[in-house]
Amino acid sequence: MTLELKPLPTLADLQKYVAQMKQERGFNTTDKFYECCLFAEECGELISAVRKNSKHGSIGSGSTIGNVSEELADVLIYLCSIANMHNIDLEAAFRAKEEKNKQRIWKRL
Numbered sequence: 001m002t003l004e005l006k007p008l009p010t011l012a013d014l015q016k017y018v019a020q021m022k023q024e025r026g027f028n029t030t031d032k033f034y035e036c037c038l039f040a041e042e043c044g045e046l047i048s049a050v051r052k053n054s055k056h057g058s059i060g061s062g063s064t065i066g067n068v069s070e071e072l073a074d075v076l077i078y079l080c081s082i083a084n085m086h087n088i089d090l091e092a093a094f095r096a097k098e099e100k101n102k103q104r105i106w107k108r109l
């Protein structure tokens with residue numbers, strides 16, 4: 001089967017694509033904790049990519065950190081993957097959590 005993401009994908013489409021991609025490439029689909037570790041690594045790479053372009057520091061010349069766009073994509077891939085491993089529909093989870101958040105009182109510090 002050809003790996004293809006349709007135009008204007010929904011979150012469910014992205015989750016399906018990631019599930020198929022991981023099968024095709026033989027990536028981890030069972031170890032949830034390991035997947036969370038990889039997700040955390042990608043979050044770190046995203047932070048490094050943002051920092052690289054900020055006034056707050058520099059990054060080593062041998063770094064393999066990509067640009068912010070690439071690292072955001074990596075984070076999204078792992079987010080979809082972790083959701084898939086837990087049979088969670090990300091859109092439904094997002095909507096449910098936002099309904100809860102709307103009931104909260106947000107204080108500005």
Ligand SMILES: [Mg+2]
Nearest residue numbers: 042045071074
């Ligand atoms: Mg990355």
